[in-house]
Amino acid sequence: MEGLKTVLEYTPLILKGLGYTVLVSAEAIVIALIIGTLLSVLRMGGNSLPSRIVKGIIKVYISFVRDTPVLVQIYIIYQALAVMGLNLSAYVSGVIALSLNSGGFIAEIIRGGLTAIPKGQTEAAAALGMSKPKILARIVFPQVFKIVSPQLTSEFINVIKVSPMLSVLAIVELTRTAQRLITQTYVTLPFYIAIAVLYFIVCAGLEEIVKLQKKKA
Amino acid sequence: MADTQTPIISVKNMAKSYGELAVLRKIDIDIYKGQVVSVIGPSGSGKSTFLRCLNYLEEITSGEICIDGQTIRGISEAKENKKLNEKAAREIRKNVGMVFQQFNLWPHKTVLENVIECPMQIKKIKKEDAVRTAMELLKKVGMDGKADAYPPQLSGGQQQRVAIARTLAMNPEVILFDEPTSALDPEFVGEVLDVMKGLAKAGMTMIVVTHEMGFASEVSDRVCFMDGGYVIEDGTPEEVFKNPKSDRAKQFFSKILNV
Numbered sequence: 001m002e003g004l005k006t007v008l009e010y011t012p013l014i015l016k017g018l019g020y021t022v023l024v025s026a027e028a029i030v031i032a033l034i035i036g037t038l039l040s041v042l043r044m045g046g047n048s049l050p051s052r053i054v055k056g057i058i059k060v061y062i063s064f065v066r067d068t069p070v071l072v073q074i075y076i077i078y079q080a081l082a083v084m085g086l087n088l089s090a091y092v093s094g095v096i097a098l099s100l101n102s103g104g105f106i107a108e109i110i111r112g113g114l115t116a117i118p119k120g121q122t123e124a125a126a127a128l129g130m131s132k133p134k135i136l137a138r139i140v141f142p143q144v145f146k147i148v149s150p151q152l153t154s155e156f157i158n159v160i161k162v163s164p165m166l167s168v169l170a171i172v173e174l175t176r177t178a179q180r181l182i183t184q185t186y187v188t189l190p191f192y193i194a195i196a197v198l199y200f201i202v203c204a205g206l207e208e209i210v211k212l213q214k215k216k217a
Numbered sequence: 218m219a220d221t222q223t224p225i226i227s228v229k230n231m232a233k234s235y236g237e238l239a240v241l242r243k244i245d246i247d248i249y250k251g252q253v254v255s256v257i258g259p260s261g262s263g264k265s266t267f268l269r270c271l272n273y274l275e276e277i278t279s280g281e282i283c284i285d286g287q288t289i290r291g292i293s294e295a296k297e298n299k300k301l302n303e304k305a306a307r308e309i310r311k312n313v314g315m316v317f318q319q320f321n322l323w324p325h326k327t328v329l330e331n332v333i334e335c336p337m338q339i340k341k342i343k344k345e346d347a348v349r350t351a352m353e354l355l356k357k358v359g360m361d362g363k364a365d366a367y368p369p370q371l372s373g374g375q376q377q378r379v380a381i382a383r384t385l386a387m388n389p390e391v392i393l394f395d396e397p398t399s400a401l402d403p404e405f406v407g408e409v410l411d412v413m414k415g416l417a418k419a420g421m422t423m424i425v426v427t428h429e430m431g432f433a434s435e436v437s438d439r440v441c442f443m444d445g446g447y448v449i450e451d452g453t454p455e456e457v458f459k460n461p462k463s464d465r466a467k468q469f470f471s472k473i474l475n476v
Contacts, residue, residue: 124321124380127272128335128387129310138338142325 003190010181017177018198024091024173025160028098032159033152035099036106040114041136043107058107065104071165073101078169090169098166102159109151113144153210157203174198224283225250225391225422226271231280232291232446233266240266242446244280248424250390253417255433255454256426258443259469264426267443268393271424272313273306284309285390314384318396320376322368322383328355329364332383340387347386354382358412374405378412385416392416394425410436430473434458442466 007014039058045051065073077097081088088096117140125135145152164175172180178191185191224247233241241263248254256264269275270289271282276299279291287305290298322331332351336342342350355361358378368376377397384392394413398406410432417423417436427433433440434454442450442457442465450457450466461467 118319118321120317120319120321121323123274124315124317124323124383125335127274127310127313127315127317128384129307129339130335131307134338138334139323143323146325 003187006185006187007190007194010185013177013181014174014194014198017172017174017195018202020172020177021160021163021174021199022202024095024098024166024171025156025163027095028102028159028163029156031095031099032102032106032155035103036110037141039103039107040110043111044114062104062107065101066108070097070101070162071168073097074165074168090166090171094166094169094171098159098163101162102155105155105158106152109148109155110144112151113148114140116147117143149210149214153207156206160199160203160206222249224248225285226424227283228271229281229283231267231270231277231282233263233270233275233277239446241270241277244446244448246441246448246451248391248422250422251420252439253421253423253437254425254439254441255437256424256441256443257428257430257433262443263446264443265395268315268395268424268426271393272310272315273302274315276302285312311387312390313393314387314389314391315393315395316377316380316384316397318400320368320373320380320400322376322380324368327365327367328360328371328379331368331379332386335383336386351382351386354385355379357385357415358382359408372405373401374408377401377405377409381409381412381416391422391424394423394427396426396428398427398429430458442469444469 039062042051042054043058045054074094074097077100078090078093081093081096121139121143122135125139126132130138163173166173167176167179170176174195178195182188182191226246226248228244228246231241231244232239244267256267258264266275270277271284273289276292277289278293281291282289285308287308289302289305289309292298292302322328323334326334329348329351332354333344333347336347336350337344352361352364355364358381360375360378360382363371363375363379368379371379381392381397397413398409401409406429410429413423413425413432414436425432425437437454440450440452440454440457441448442461442463444463444465449463450461457466458470461470
């Protein structure tokens with residue numbers, strides 16, 4: 001009970017940490033969606049040499065993202081951005097690292113969705129005179145996003161669940177906040193339980209929102 | 218009835234192959250305004266490919282297609298043809314509609330949204346005007362009662378009638394029909410053919426790849442029989458059905474008429 005009291009005392013700080021977690025994740029998710037969509041469009045290119053090169057690079061990128069630890073990716077991005085002379089805050093580096101990671105996964109998810117769209121869908125639009133970008137924006141992607149929304153949702157949740165790793169860049173998100181308070185107060189378990197509950201509420205809440213959206217559609 | 222002065226579609230020396238496989242060997246055909254042309258023949262004879270070449274859903278390997286002053290040329294003949302063809306195709310598609318075997322309605326849009334999509338997005342027609350025209354067209358094909366339904370809720374025949382309305386909404390001069398009734402349950406074939414007959418009567422230029430010999434003989438002005446990548450019979454239904462010149466056509470008709 002003492003522990004709970006301590007946790008409650010620090011509610012404002014914890015909520016601030018939660019705010020950072022939500023903000024960082026939301027930003028990363030939006031950027032990752034853009035990256036993932038762009039990558040999947042670039043991968044549609046034909047068989048000309050330039051588009052084969054682009055597709056090769058994307059393939060390597062996606063393999064890298066999938067087959068190396070997120071933590072290592074975060075360190076690499078942080079250091080690489082510094083080496084490139086970009087004087088970015090840890091926060092911005094963190095968002096970029098999460099976005100690049102998730103963008104690779106989303107590109108794969110969208111690719112799966114694209115294969116589920118029959119060729120006739122785009123042919124009908126093309127035969128009516130629609131331009132390629134319009135076909136993608138009006139006919140293809142609305143259907144793809146509907147098909148892959150379960151996988152996208154779990155990827156979004158994954159971003160939230162990976163975000164504690166940003167604490168290594170000294171970003172004071174929810175987990176980092178808890179760790180700080182633990183060293184200050186010597187109360188341990190109650191803080192971890194508290195943040196677990198908060199993560200659960202955010203992730204499960206996101207899932208529910210998506211479900212409701214789906215029902216409406 | 219048909220204007221025999223200048224062809225609306227003129228195909229010269231057209232050939233199409235996928236690598237080694239030649240699908241169309243040499244097609245020469247002129248189609249005039251108001252003509253209803255049925256293209257018939259055995260599977261694999263190149264009928265659908267021929268149709269799909271006309272609005273550049275397929276590239277052609279050699280030869281040329283002229284429609285409304287726009288020309289599509291064989292891609293094996295010059296490197297820059299691909300780019301030029303795409304440009305020409307954009308113009309051609311403004312005047313040439315297509316109806317597919319699988320309807321290809323967009324399932325995430327309602328019937329009405331399917332019909333107004335292209336007039337609004339491509340022709341920039343105001344929504345209320347597009348809706349008014351769309352409702353008239355849906356009425357014409359007997360689908361105005363289902364304007365708010367989604368395509369998967371409809372029967373094949375209903376979907377195909379909506380697909381025809383969607384094509385008509387762009388006000389094409391020519392409509393290509395790619396086996397429009399082949400994917401339908403037999404009970405729904407009639408309603409789609411009726412809509413097509415109506416269009417033919419109203420003077421629409423139509424090229425119809427079909428296995429419906431009844432439609433081909435009753436409604437079309439002209440029947441083309443294709444085999445092995447060639448048009449080997451081309452004439453009035455009377456000429457082609459009653460007096461085919463080639464053995465191949467005679468064989469084909471004797472088989473399908475025996476069924």
